Amino acid sequence: MAKTDSIYIGGSGKDETLLLKLANRHGLITGATGTGKTVSLQILAEGFSSAGVPVFCADIKGDLSGIAKAGVEKDFLEKRARDIGFSDKYSYDAFPTVFWDLYGEQGHPVRTTISEVGPLLLARLLELNDTQEGVLNILFELADDEGLLLLDLKDLRAMLAHVSDRAQELSRLYGNVSKTSIGAIQRRLLVLERQGGDNLFGEPALDIRDFMRTTQDGRGMINVLAADKLMNSPKLYAVFLLWLLSELFEELPEVGDPEKPKLVFFFDEAHLLFNDAPKALVEKVEQVVRLIRSKGVGVYFVTQNPMDVPETILAQLGNRVQHALRAFTPRDQKAVRAAAQTFRPNPDLDTERVITELGVGEALVSTLEGKGIPSIVQRTLVRPPSSRLGPVTEAERRELIQASPIFGVYDRTRDRHSACEMLAERAERELRKEERQREEEERHAEQYGEPRRTRSGFQLPDFGRDDRPRRESRKTTTKRRQSRDTVLEAGMKSAARSLGSSLGRALVRGLLGSLKRGF
Incomplete structure (x- = not known):
């Protein structure tokens, strides 16, 4: 399906291709609902897989899951192949696919911390x-x-x-x-x-290398995220994909400009990432998109309107596939005009008018050429996919999940010793410490009758009724006894000193005379 150096997109009177060595310069697939964006994503994913490049993409409606099964011959597919001169190369084939699901229902659970x-x-x-x-x-x-x-x-x-x-x-x-x-x-x-959201956080956390597998025959694995249920929580979807993009940026080594990407990342419903996004977040996305190219990762945004993507990021998306836009309102007309102005002009094509006239499966295509210069925009019939159009059955999905090379790796959660347990243990230690301290204070109070500390302050020992005599501590009693002894000793010393005086001698003589008379 792919040449050695490029991916075939469709025919415009000539072959419209995407050069693999420039595929990491990022891209954009836009168009109104029902104009063929999912099929364009599907044929690009097939081309990258055939070239040995792993792919990650979100399956918003469930239709993309059919890439895991070979297509079935249908008249309109065969006619499209003939119209673009592709019938001699066209065949039906299944592509190696791994299914993922944040909720663990339609694929392997995918978690982070x-x-x-x-x-x-x-x-x-x-x-x-x-x-x-x-x-x-x-x-x-x-x-x-x-x-x-x-x-x-x-x-x-x-x-x-x-x-x-x-x-x-x-x-x-x-x-x-x-x-x-x-x-x-x-x-x-x-x-x-x-x-x-609790399904996203936990362990085992995703190893990003599991998104970058190839098969024994050299084809890249296509990782399909089941997102039909996830889309009910659009911010969770956007944050998960942005985290994944950031993780790729942080984990992968610098490789410059390789001959083909190491991974291609399709960000479907990209407007959900930028709706009401704070400036810091948009700047973060811009930085990652600008620098991740040197890690060998190509990022392709898929959305309805090119105006959904901020200009600073839009300017970095060199490979464009523009499906039909409708111009029913002034805002729609402005979007059509803006989309037309992002292409390198074709003197033989009124780009602004053609955007509103494109049929299902038609697109305006412009990709980077030799020196990274955008090609002149061309009205293109997109080639038919080789894999199935439409979803796999539930039985087929279960069979593919069980045959996956990572079956059993992420299916059981692991609850490691972390902040919750650490803080609980810390609180338990503090509680035991307080209990030991309280017991020591109670023992001290029982022994010495001193106040003991409680959580509410100090508590006096219970002496019964208020009119009972207050028991004094040994320390206080000893101090008072020592005080009394000191006063007595001072009196005796003073009396002894008075004996040496004349008054003292007279008193002694009078006392002795009385005694003699008594005898």
């Missing part, structure tokens, strides 16, 4: 304001400083409670920690859990 997602994406997922995001950043910083692993949502809940308990102390060390903000984050976590 709270730490790997980080505060920026997590704040986006929870729709936090700037103040709440600041508290979340403090929480992550504290977890790093104290060696607390954040793996799943229960770890995050435990850390939020811990930060709340230490709010005053942490405010002095890290900045203001508002308990109101902590409460808001906790409420958002409850909403996320109801949406199934």
Whole structure:
């Protein structure tokens, strides 16, 4: 299906191809609903797989799962192949596919940890304001400083409670920690859990290398994420795919411009990533898209309207497949005009008019040529896919999952010792320490009658009724006895000194005379 150096897209009077060595310069597939975007994605995924390039794509409606099964001969497919001069090369084939699902229902579970997602994406997922995001950043910083692993949502809940308990102390060390903000984050976590977000966080976490497998015959594995249920939580979908893109950027080594990509990443329903996205997040996406090319990864955004993608990112998407757009409203007309202006003009083609006239399976195609220059836009009939049009059955899906090279690797969760358990153990140690201290104070009070410390302050020993004499401590009694002894000794010494005086001698003589008379 693919030449040694390119992927065949369709015919415009000549072959329209995508050069593999420029496929990591990213791309865009756009068009209104029902105009053929999914088929364009499917034939590109087939071409990359045949060229030995692994692929990741999301299956929004379930139709893309049919790529795992060979197509069935149909008249309109055969006619399209003849119309573009492709019939002698056209055949039906199945492609190696691995199914994934955040909920673990239609594919292998795919998980990551709270730490790997980080505060920026997590704040986006929870729709936090700037103040709440600041508290979340403090929480992550504290977890790093104290060696607390954040793996799943229960770890995050435990850390939020811990930060709340230490709010005053942490405010002095890290900045203001508002308990109101902590409460808001906790409420958002409850909403996320109801949406199934707890399925995303945990272990075993995804090893990104499992997305980059090839088969023994050299074909690239096509990783299909079941996203029909996930689309009910659009922010969860967008954050997961953005995390995956960031993970690829961080984990893969620099390779420059390889002869073919190491992985191609299709981001379907791309507008969900940018809707109401804060500036910091858009800048993060722009940075990743700009730099991930040198890691050998091609990123292809799939959306209805090119205006869904910010201009700074749109400018980096060199390979374009534009299906029909409808111009029923002023906004639609503006979108058509903007889409037409992104192509290299064709003097024989009124691009703006043609965009509104394209039929199903037709597209305006412009790809990068030799030196990275966009080709002149051409009206193109997209080739028919070799794999099945439409979804696999449930029985076929189960069979493919069980035959997968990673079957059993991610299917069972693992609950490692992390922040939740660590904080519980810390609280238990503190409680035991307080109990031992209280027991020691009680023993001391029983022995010496001194006040003992309690959680509410000091408590006096119970002496019964208020009118009972108050028992004094040995220490106080001894002091008073010593005081009395000191006064007596001073009196005796004073009397002794008076004996040496004349008055003292007279008193003695008078006393002795009285005694003699008595005898």
